[in-house]
Amino acid sequence: MSELLTVTDLTVRLKMDSGMREVITGTSLSIAQGEAMGLVGESGSGKSMTAKAIARLLPDGAETLGSVVFDGVDVLALSGDELREHRAQVAVVFQDPRAHINPVRRIDDFMTESLRTLRNVPKGDARTRAATALEEVGIDDPAKRLRQYPHELSGGMLQRVMIATALLSEPRLLLADECTTALDVTTQAEVMAILDDLRRERGLSMLFITHDLELAGAVCDRTTVMYAGQVVETREARLLHGDPLHPYSAALVDARPDIDSTADRLRAIPGRPLSAFEAPSGCRFATRCSFAQDSCREHEQVITELDGGFVRCERAIELRGKVREGAHV
Amino acid sequence: MLQFIAKRLAMLVATLLVASFAIYGALYLAPGSPIAALTGGRTLPPEVMAQIEARYHLNEPFLTRYWLWLTAAVHGDLGESIPLHESVNTLIAQRIGTTLQLVLFASILIVMFGVSLGIIGALGRGAVDTGVLFASTVSAALPAFAAAVILQFIFGVMLGWFPVLGTGEGFVDTVKHLTLPAIALAATSTALVTRVTRTAVREELDREHVQTAVSRGLPWSDVVRRHVLRNAAIPITTVVGITIASLIALSAVVETAFALNGLGAYLVQAAQNKDFAVVQGISLVLVVAFVITNVVVDIAYALLDPRVSLGSRAQ
The missing domain is CATH 1.10.3720.10 (MetI-like)
Structure with a gap:
């Protein structure tokens, strides 16, 4: 498979009142044509910032190092019309559709806007295409929905509108940023299934950001786990769940309650998630890791290849197969 | 839309009623009298005063005067300026532009x-x-x-x-x-x-x-x-x-x-x-x-x- 997107050694610093703060440190990942990559981690781990850097949506004053190459083009160097063209090829489905759709414009306007302004599609054609797209995501009576305003639709329906709209402009890469987190569980499953189907039909690449490891496993080919602004593991999605390489991935897997047995107490990862700028030197996860030893804290961990995946842990080989049992002693 | 406008018109009437009462009451309580302005401070014989007061209903109780003014205003007549002997409607019309x-x-x-x-x-x-x-x-x-x-x-x-x-x-x-x-x-x-x-x-x-x-x-x-x-x-x-x-x-x-x-x-x-x-x-x-x-x-x-x-x- 040829790589559509390659992120190499990406470091992002944001401008805060107190100066520049690092939110991503040396992140690398790649997505092939038609591949779905999961991006998993706790809040503040840098998942969303990675997506924003790819779509060039970082806030003003942000500093980026490293490279993002999309279809052979250096994304970080783009500006003007080329940047807009890049953004048109990378569709983003945001977490909260209600906030991300202009409340004073009709669904019709929202859905057809980029077709009309960027692709010069006549209004009538654009509307027909929007109606078809709504049917594809399982919305009845599209003609009526198109005439309505966002506040007249439910959250699940709005997220479907968002997905339909994202696909309407025929993007090459879909960035789904926690796109089902704001929905209730049944709606979440429906929306997820629709997204997955449509993506596969079109052979679309996707970066699927979530904090739900199992959800990522279900829809993605590979999963990347981030912690404190760094990638700690990249693995085939179906393997990550049963055989995680990094203690953090293992802890994430274990934190998910098992549906078959009643737990006395839900297992949580001790401590709180850290952001890149507050991470300690040496291994960033050491403060919360039950396998940490002195050498972990002494030097920066490097990412190494192991069994077809990549892991950022010096004890990975030694701990192979033991990380899950030992994660919560 | 029509219902909204009807509602707002009703509110307009209510606001005007309250405002008119407040304005009328404030002026009633204000010191000085329109007759003083009319006579320029001269003392008039009591019978002349009584005549003027009757002419402008100044001797009536407050509520009666308010009612008289209000009913006239509702019919589009804002009364007469005492010092100028001119219709208030005309005086306003000359200046509103x-x-x-x-x-x-x-x-x-x-x-x-x-x-x-x-x-x-x-x-x-x-x-x-x-x-x-x-x-x-x-x-x-x-x-x-x-x-x-x-x-x-x-x-x-x-x-x-x-x-x-x-x-x-x-x-x-x-x-x-x-x-x-x-x-x-x-x-x-x-x-x-x-x-x-x-x-x-x-x-x-x-x-x-x-x-x-x-x-x-x-x-x-x-x-x-x-x-x-x-x-x-x-x-x-x-x-x-x-x-x-x-x-x-x-x-x-x-x-x-x-x-x-x-x-x-x-x-x-x-x-x-x-x-x-x-x-x-x-x-x-x-x-x-x-x-x-x-x-x-x-x-x-x-x-x-x-x-x-x-x-x-x-x-």
């Missing part, structure tokens, strides 16, 4: 400069924004009477570009005569509208839906026009409406300063002369104008924001 022109002119200035400066400040950041903030601070700190004097001095006396007194004849001459008064009247409000516009546009720029528009690769001009300004128009309209309504009252100061024969200046003059009928009449007209402006703002608000419905608007 000037005030309307002045307020309209000032409103145009406020919308034109306030909104555009606010947008420039919000989008232009850096030095441009600082400049806009500075200008609006100075302008906001300038009360209408001070602005009037300064403008008269600079543009009227020193540079001689504009006349400083009177209303003028014909369109061009009228505009010329009203330019300085309109600027003086608009100064503070323009600053307010600038500030509100700037904040509203800034807030809208940071909204998630604007980020969506950017993420779709839309041209920046489209993002600003179709998403930022379109949505910011909602708070801006509200503040512009309230500001324009307040101009009606503020016009008194400016009309006096520029010797314009408008309603505001006349209201002040009539109050000084204890010409109660005129004060009541003009006050009532001002209240009507204020309420109508507010209704227009409400309608505009509902038209701009689909989430707001006018009462129970039919789908």
Whole structure:
């Protein structure tokens, strides 16, 4: 498979009142044509910032190092019309559709806007295409929905509108940023299934950001786990769940309650998630890791290849197969 | 829509009723009497006094007088000016044009400069924004009477570009005569509208839906026009409406300063002369104008924001 997107050694610093703060440190990942990559981690781990850097949506004053190459083009160097063209090829489905759709414009306007302004599609054609797209995501009576305003639709329906709209402009890469987190569980499953189907039909690449490891496993080919602004593991999605390489991935897997047995107490990862700028030197996860030893804290961990995946842990080989049992002693 | 307007008309009537009572009551309690103004302080024989009092119902109890005035006002008759022996309707009709022109002119200035400066400040950041903030601070700190004097001095006396007194004849001459008064009247409000516009546009720029528009690769001009300004128009309209309504009252100061024969200046003059009928009449007209402006703002608000419905608007 040829790589559509390659992120190499990406470091992002944001401008805060107190100066520049690092939110991503040396992140690398790649997505092939038609591949779905999961991006998993706790809040503040840098998942969303990675997506924003790819779509060039970082806030003003942000500093980026490293490279993002999309279809052979250096994304970080783009500006003007080329940047807009890049953004048109990378569709983003945001977490909260209600906030991300202009409340004073009709669904019709929202859905057809980029077709009309960027692709010069006549209004009538654009509307027909929007109606078809709504049917594809399982919305009845599209003609009526198109005439309505966002506040007249439910959250699940709005997220479907968002997905339909994202696909309407025929993007090459879909960035789904926690796109089902704001929905209730049944709606979440429906929306997820629709997204997955449509993506596969079109052979679309996707970066699927979530904090739900199992959800990522279900829809993605590979999963990347981030912690404190760094990638700690990249693995085939179906393997990550049963055989995680990094203690953090293992802890994430274990934190998910098992549906078959009643737990006395839900297992949580001790401590709180850290952001890149507050991470300690040496291994960033050491403060919360039950396998940490002195050498972990002494030097920066490097990412190494192991069994077809990549892991950022010096004890990975030694701990192979033991990380899950030992994660919560 | 019709139901909304009907509701607002009922509210207008209620507001007018309360306002008329308050105005009438305040003047009743105010020291001095219209007869004193009429006689110029001379002592009249009691029978003449009694005659005058009977003529103007001054000897009746308060509520009776209020009722007589109110019923006449409802029939479109605002009474008669005691000192001038003239119908209040005529006196108001002679002056309302000037005030309307002045307020309209000032409103145009406020919308034109306030909104555009606010947008420039919000989008232009850096030095441009600082400049806009500075200008609006100075302008906001300038009360209408001070602005009037300064403008008269600079543009009227020193540079001689504009006349400083009177209303003028014909369109061009009228505009010329009203330019300085309109600027003086608009100064503070323009600053307010600038500030509100700037904040509203800034807030809208940071909204998630604007980020969506950017993420779709839309041209920046489209993002600003179709998403930022379109949505910011909602708070801006509200503040512009309230500001324009307040101009009606503020016009008194400016009309006096520029010797314009408008309603505001006349209201002040009539109050000084204890010409109660005129004060009541003009006050009532001002209240009507204020309420109508507010209704227009409400309608505009509902038209701009689909989430707001006018009462129970039919789908």
